[in-house]
Amino acid sequence: MDKKTSILSPLKALKYLFKKPKTLRYPFELKEPAMRYRGLHLNDWDKCTGCGNCADVCPNEAIEMKEIPEIEAKDGERNERPEIDYGRCCFCGLCVDICPTASLRLSRDYLHIHFDPKTFRLLAKDEKTDKEHFLPEEEYSIFKASLAHRREKYEGFSPDLDYALFDPERVKMSEVPPEERKASFIEQVKGFSAEEAQKEASRCLECKLCEEVCPAEMNISDYVRNIWDDNLEEAARDIYKTNPLPEICGRVCTHNCESACVLGNQGEPLSIRWLKRYVVDNIPLEKYQKVLGTEEIKSIDRKVAIVGAGPGGLAAAYYLRLMGYETVIFERSSKPGGMMRYGIPEYRLPYEALDKDIEYIKSIGVEIKCNTTVGESISLNDLEDKYDAVFVSTGFHIGRSTGVPGTEHPGVFQAIELLRKVTMGEKIKVTEKIVVIGGGDVAMDISRTLSRLQMKKFGTVGVTVSCLETRDIMPATPEEIEEALEEGIKLYPGWGPEKIIMEYEKIKGIVMKKCLRVFDEEGKFNPEFDTREKIEFDGSMIIEAIGQAPDFTFLSEDIKEKLEYEGRKIKIDEYGQTSLSWLFIGGDLVRGPDVINAIDTGHKAARGIDKLISAKE
Amino acid sequence: MREVELFFGPQHLGMVGNFSITLNVEGDKILKATANPGFLHRGFEKLMEYRTWMQNFPLVCRINVVEPDHMEMVYAMAVEKLAGIEVPERAEWIRSIYLELARVGSHLFGLWAYSNMLGFDTVAQWAMYHRDLILDLFEELTGGRVYHIYIWPGGVRRDFPEGFTNKIVETLHSIGKCVPDYNDIFFNNPLFYERTHGIGKITREEAEKWGGVGQVLRATGKPFDIRKVEPYAAYDKVDFDIPTREEGDAYSRIMVIRDEMIESVHLIFKLIEGLPEGEVYNKVPNPFKWKIGEGESYVRVESSRGELGLYLVSDGGDKPYRVHFRTPSYSHGLTILEKVLEGANISDVGNIMISMYVVAPEIDR
Numbered sequence: 001m002d003k004k005t006s007i008l009s010p011l012k013a014l015k016y017l018f019k020k021p022k023t024l025r026y027p028f029e030l031k032e033p034a035m036r037y038r039g040l041h042l043n044d045w046d047k048c049t050g051c052g053n054c055a056d057v058c059p060n061e062a063i064e065m066k067e068i069p070e071i072e073a074k075d076g077e078r079n080e081r082p083e084i085d086y087g088r089c090c091f092c093g094l095c096v097d098i099c100p101t102a103s104l105r106l107s108r109d110y111l112h113i114h115f116d117p118k119t120f121r122l123l124a125k126d127e128k129t130d131k132e133h134f135l136p137e138e139e140y141s142i143f144k145a146s147l148a149h150r151r152e153k154y155e156g157f158s159p160d161l162d163y164a165l166f167d168p169e170r171v172k173m174s175e176v177p178p179e180e181r182k183a184s185f186i187e188q189v190k191g192f193s194a195e196e197a198q199k200e201a202s203r204c205l206e207c208k209l210c211e212e213v214c215p216a217e218m219n220i221s222d223y224v225r226n227i228w229d230d231n232l233e234e235a236a237r238d239i240y241k242t243n244p245l246p247e248i249c250g251r252v253c254t255h256n257c258e259s260a261c262v263l264g265n266q267g268e269p270l271s272i273r274w275l276k277r278y279v280v281d282n283i284p285l286e287k288y289q290k291v292l293g294t295e296e297i298k299s300i301d302r303k304v305a306i307v308g309a310g311p312g313g314l315a316a317a318y319y320l321r322l323m324g325y326e327t328v329i330f331e332r333s334s335k336p337g338g339m340m341r342y343g344i345p346e347y348r349l350p351y352e353a354l355d356k357d358i359e360y361i362k363s364i365g366v367e368i369k370c371n372t373t374v375g376e377s378i379s380l381n382d383l384e385d386k387y388d389a390v391f392v393s394t395g396f397h398i399g400r401s402t403g404v405p406g407t408e409h410p411g412v413f414q415a416i417e418l419l420r421k422v423t424m425g426e427k428i429k430v431t432e433k434i435v436v437i438g439g440g441d442v443a444m445d446i447s448r449t450l451s452r453l454q455m456k457k458f459g460t461v462g463v464t465v466s467c468l469e470t471r472d473i474m475p476a477t478p479e480e481i482e483e484a485l486e487e488g489i490k491l492y493p494g495w496g497p498e499k500i501i502m503e504y505e506k507i508k509g510i511v512m513k514k515c516l517r518v519f520d521e522e523g524k525f526n527p528e529f530d531t532r533e534k535i536e537f538d539g540s541m542i543i544e545a546i547g548q549a550p551d552f553t554f555l556s557e558d559i560k561e562k563l564e565y566e567g568r569k570i571k572i573d574e575y576g577q578t579s580l581s582w583l584f585i586g587g588d589l590v591r592g593p594d595v596i597n598a599i600d601t602g603h604k605a606a607r608g609i610d611k612l613i614s615a616k617e
Numbered sequence: 618m619r620e621v622e623l624f625f626g627p628q629h630l631g632m633v634g635n636f637s638i639t640l641n642v643e644g645d646k647i648l649k650a651t652a653n654p655g656f657l658h659r660g661f662e663k664l665m666e667y668r669t670w671m672q673n674f675p676l677v678c679r680i681n682v683v684e685p686d687h688m689e690m691v692y693a694m695a696v697e698k699l700a701g702i703e704v705p706e707r708a709e710w711i712r713s714i715y716l717e718l719a720r721v722g723s724h725l726f727g728l729w730a731y732s733n734m735l736g737f738d739t740v741a742q743w744a745m746y747h748r749d750l751i752l753d754l755f756e757e758l759t760g761g762r763v764y765h766i767y768i769w770p771g772g773v774r775r776d777f778p779e780g781f782t783n784k785i786v787e788t789l790h791s792i793g794k795c796v797p798d799y800n801d802i803f804f805n806n807p808l809f810y811e812r813t814h815g816i817g818k819i820t821r822e823e824a825e826k827w828g829g830v831g832q833v834l835r836a837t838g839k840p841f842d843i844r845k846v847e848p849y850a851a852y853d854k855v856d857f858d859i860p861t862r863e864e865g866d867a868y869s870r871i872m873v874i875r876d877e878m879i880e881s882v883h884l885i886f887k888l889i890e891g892l893p894e895g896e897v898y899n900k901v902p903n904p905f906k907w908k909i910g911e912g913e914s915y916v917r918v919e920s921s922r923g924e925l926g927l928y929l930v931s932d933g934g935d936k937p938y939r940v941h942f943r944t945p946s947y948s949h950g951l952t953i954l955e956k957v958l959e960g961a962n963i964s965d966v967g968n969i970m971i972s973m974y975v976v977a978p979e980i981d982r
Contacts, residue, residue: 010802013739022746034753036760036775057904059672092675092766097774098904106760157760163774165671166903202906228906 027142032108037156038091039110040147041084041124045071047103050078051207051262054095054104057165062088063095066123076213076260086112086120086147093157098165100205100262106157111145119147127152161266168267171200173274178486182448183455185346188483189251189274194230197278201228203263204270210257215591216242216600220257220272227275233291235279240292243599244318244361245311245340247353250277252344254477254594280356288360297364300324302613305387307374307554310338311595312393312587314358315602316609317366323610327366328387332373334424339395339588340595342420343442345449375554384582388616389609391576393587393602396548402437406500407544411507415446415545422449430454431540432462435510437497438545439467439474444481446545447489461488464537468515468527470494492537496529500542509538550589559583575608576601584608618643623963627656631734631967636950636977638970642963650958650966652951658981665940670696671904673937675766680942681979682763683726686719687920689768691942694849695929696770698914700901707895708772713851714888715758715767716918717881718785721792722751723921724878727974731871732803734967735812740803747792754788757781772898782889789882796879804875813868817957817969820865827956828948831923832873832974837865843919855887867972874974877921908935922946922974942982950975 024031033039050073055063062085071079082095082104096104104124112120127134134152141149161168174190175181181188192200206221214220219238226235239246253273261269289295304320306313309331317327335341336358340349362368374380383390399414401407415438421428430453436443443465451461465484467474471493474481485491495512502508514533520526552560564571564579576584586601626637635656641649661680665673677692678685690712697704704712725748733741752762757778759765767774803809819829821837834841840859844852860876862869901907911933917926923945932938954973961969 007807010806012798012801034756034760035778036758037756038760057672059668059675090675090679090764091761092764093760094671094675094904160775163898167900202902204906205903206905225906 030142033110033156035108035156036158037108037110038093038106039108039156040086040106040112040150041082041095041122042105042107042126042155043082043124044101044103044105044126045081045129047101047265048081049076049101049103049209049262049265050080051100051205051209052078052080052082053098053100053205053207053262054082056206057094057098058089059092059094060088060090062086062090068123075256076209078209078212081123083121083123086122087117094165096157096159097163098205099159100164100166101265102159102161105155105159107150108154108156109145109151111142112147114146122147164266166205166263166267167203168263170203170268170271171196173271178483178488181347182451182461182487185452187350188347191281192271192274192278194282197227197275198230200271201225201275204228205262207262209260209262210270210272213256213260215256215597216603218242218257223279224270224272224275227279232279232282236283236288236291237293239276239279242603243596244315245357245595245599246276246280247357248311248340248349249595249599250274250280251349251353252340253596256596285356285359285363289363294322294364297322298324299326299365302326303328303387304609305330305383305390307380307383307390307392308332308338308394308587309336309358309368309370310393310395310587311340311598312395312602312605313338313391314361314366315599316391316393316584316586316606317602318361318364319603319606320609321361321364321366323606325388325610325613329366329368330372330374330378330383331368331370334370336368336370339397339593342423343416343445345419345422345445347448347452348445373554375556379556380554380559380583381556387582388613389582389584391584391586391602391605391609392554393585393589393598393605394551394554395588395598396550396593398549398551399544400547400549401544402497402546404497404499406502406507406510407542409500409502409507409542411540412500412542412544415442415543416548418543419446419449422453428453430457432458432460433539434463434541434543435537435539436463436465436543436545437467437510438543438547439465439469439476439493440545440547441476441480442548443467443545444476444484446543448484448487450541450543451487451489462539464490464492464539466492466495466497466512466537468494468496468518473518492535495535496527498531498534501536507540507542509536510542511536548588548593573608574604575611576605577608577612581612620648625966626653629967632970636970636975636980638954638958638966640958640963640966645963647958647961647963647966650955652955654951654977654980656981657978661982662940662942665937667936669904669935670700670770670907670909670937671901673940674769675764678764678766680982681920681944681976683976683978684719684723684921685764686716686768687918687925688942689766690716690850691916691918691920691925691927692929693768693770694916694918695914695927696909698916699912699929699931700770700909702771702901703899704772705896705899707776707893708897710851710854710888710892711773711777711897712768713855714785714885714892715765715773716850717885717888718751718754720881720921721789721878721885722748722755724874724881725751727874727921727971728803731971734971735809737803737806737809740799743795743799747795750788750792754781754785757784769898769901771901772896774898776897782892785885785889789885793879793882799875804872810868812968813871813972814866815864816867816965817870817961817972818864818866819953819957823956824865824953827952829923829953830945830948831919831921832870832877833923833945833949833953835859835861836869836873838863843917843924847917849916849918851888851891855884855891857884857887867968870972870974906935908933917943920945922949922976922979942979944979944982946974946976946979949973950977950980 065080066083073079140151204224223235223238258269303326306329399416496515498511514530516528584605587598591597623640626632637653639651729744759767909931913930926943928941930939
C-alpha cells in the first residue's frame, strides 16, 4: 500500500453531499448536443439530385431511394429522395461525407419514441421543404420530440469539401497553350496518359445520372470503371454497344453527361469525354475487329441504303452491318464524315481521328459510295426499288442568313460554307478585320478557324464575334467561348445586326443594335431590340453563323406528297420511320444538331429497319 | 466435500459484459474454471470481408464498446500500411491526443466497473461522471459520444474545432482536481487494499508465457508498451513514462491503471503543446473505386488494455480478404483467467476477472 490512511478517511466524501448535484434531471434539464452532433438526417430537397450515393455508401443499407412522383426531375436528376431506416442507421455520417450536392446533413436532434416501428423510417427533409414538422425553438418541445416534431435551425454534422469522400478536382488535361495553338491547326487537347486517365476514372461515383441524359444512353459508368481497372478492351466493348464513333465523340461531343455529373455540383464534373477518347486512342485500328469481336459477321441477303455519311448514317450502317445486313452509304462529298469533316475544324477533331472511326466501320463491310448525290446520280425512288429499306440522314448544310440590308454582298459569307472550303483545302482570302454574327459552336469554330488563317497571313488576330444572346445564355459550349477569348477573339454578346455599312461597294463594317431579349415569355425565339443604343464594328468580311437548315432537294415530288407531316416536320415514330414504311430518317433532320443525337437516331433506325425487315419474313 | 459445478454469468452479480465462467468448486475453493465466451459474437471479422475499405471504418469501432478509438486506429494504420497512404503530421498528433483521451475515458470506465464490483459505489459514480466529461469532448470533436468514428485511413475526419485544446486542458484539470478524493476514498483505502492485495497473483514469467500484455504484464514489473516498443502516431515525438509495479496481483494492476491515467493526462498536455499546424487528411480514393493491391499487413497499438493487433490481407480487391484482430482480452480473459482462478476463492471471481480488465466484446468478434 502506497500511503497509509485512516479507515475514516473515506468519510471525506461526505462533503459532496453539500455540493450542487452534477446529474441532469432529464428531460426538465437538457444538455445541448455538440455543434457536430450526428443525429437525425436533414435533406435539402431543392439541392438533392436523387443520385443515390448516400444509399450506396451506407454500410448498413439503411438508406433507400424513394420515388417521389410530385417532384419533377430536371435533366440529370432523379425524382428520388433518400429514406432512412433508423432501425439500421448507425449514425456514422458516411452518407453526409459522400453527398456530392451537400444536401444531406445530420441534425442535432436524436429523439424518436413511438410504439409503431413503421414510423422509424424517415423521408429526410429540412425546414425549407417541411415547414409542418420543423418548428422554431420556442414552439419545439422535448416532450413531443420525434421524427415528426423536429427543431428547425438545428444542423449538426455537415459536409465539408476538404473531408468529402469524393474528389472535387479534375485531373488537369494538358493542352497546347493559346499562343502556340492560335497560329496552327494542331489539336488543342493532348489527351490523358494511362496514369491520368485511371486517376480521373477513379473519381466516378457510379450514380449513373450521366447515362440518363446521354442521348445515346451510353454505358458511361461501365466504361469508366473499366478504365479505372485498366481494362481498355472491355471499355471499348462497352462504348461500342451504343456509340460507333468514339474517337469523334471523345473529342467534340456536346457532353450532356458532364453537365449532369454530380461531381459538378460542388466541384468539377468527371472528364467523361476525354476518358472515352483515351480508350480508343490507345487501341490501334488493326486490333479493333479482334477486340470488338467483329472479325466474322454472318451476312444475310438483305440490303439497306443509307443517304449521308455523317454520324447518323455511319451509326445506322454500323449497327445494321453487325446484324448482317449489306449496307451501302451514298455520300455527296468526296469523303465521308458529313458535318464532322466539313463543319468541325481540324484543331478540335483531327482528320486521323475521324478517319480511324470511319475506317473501322468500313472494315466490317460497310460500303461508302462517295461523290454520289441522291436526287441527282441516283433517285430515292431507285433506292426504294433496289433496297429493302432506306435511311436518310443528310443533315443541315444550308446556312441561314440574317437577311439584314447588305447580306447579298459577295463579301458576306456563310460560316458553314467557309468551314467546308477550309476542309477541302480551298484558299480563303481572309482580311485583317472580320465580324462573325452568331453565338453557337459554329460561330466559335469559324472565328477560331479564320483567326488562325489571319495569324498565318498577317500575324495578328482581328475577329469580332457578336450575338443576340448574353454571355450566360450563349448556345456555344463555355469551354469553346473561353478558348476563343484566350486566342484573342473579341466577343460582344447581346447585340443584333441592323445593317452592313458599305463604302464604294466594299464592306466597311456592320451596325449592331442592343438586344433586349432573345426569347419571349412563351420561350419562343422573338428578339426585341433597343434601336437607340447602337455599336459599330469595323470589318471587310462579314460571316453569318446563326444556324443551318436542311436541304430536301433529294426528295422527289411524289415522295414529298406521300409523306405525312407534323407541323413543318416529317412525321416519324420512335425508330425514325416515316409514313412510308421503307423510309427512315435521322441525324440533324430529327434531333440535335449534334453528333451524339445523330448517332442515337442512327442506332434507333437500325433497330427499326431490322424490325421492319424481320417482320416481312 | 462435494464438487459442484457453478455458473458465473452471463447474468451474475460482479459479472460485467456478456461473458460467463463455469466453475468447478469445492466449498469456497475453485478447482477448475472454464471461460465461456461467445455471448456477444457478432461476426465482425467475417462481416468486414463483405464491406468495402471505407464501409469498414464505421464498423471496427463497434468491436470494443468501451474503447472504440484504438480499434479505429489499428484499422486505419493497417489500411494505410497496406495501401501506402501517408498521414499528415498534424493528423498524427491529433490521433495521439485523441487516443490518450480514449485511454483516460476507458480507464475511468474500468474504474467504475472495478469499484462497483467491490462495492465502492461512490467512486463508481464519480468515475462514470468523469468519463462523461471525456465523452463530452469526444462529442464536440466527432459528433458522437460513444462511437466516435473519427480516425479514418488517410488522417482524421475533421480538424479540432476552435478552442478545443483549451477545452481538453480545462476538462482534464477538473478531473485531476478530484484525484486526492479518489485516493482517499479508494486507492489508499485499507478496505480496498485488503480486498485486492495478493489476489489473482501471477509472476512475470507466467504472464509472458500466457500472452499477458498491458497492465497484466506491467503489474509484474515489465515495462512493455507498444507506444515505446513500436511507436506509432506521434508517440515518438514526446517523452512519457511507463508505470509499472512488481507484485503482479489485482492491487498492482489497478494501481498501474491509476498511474497510467495520470501519465496520459501529462502526455496529452505535452502533445497539445507540440501540436503542429497543417492538414489533417490526405484524401483516399472514393469508396466505390478503392482497391488495395495484393498484400498483407500486421499493425499493433497499445490500447488501454494492452497490445491490440490487426492482421489485414488484401487480394487486390475493394474489400479485405481476411481480417483478424489480436485483442488483449482474448489472452487475459481466456488463458490467464482460467489459470489464475484455479485455487482462488469463489468470492474473488469477479474481482480477479475485472482486475484482468477483461472486456467481453473484444473476445467475441
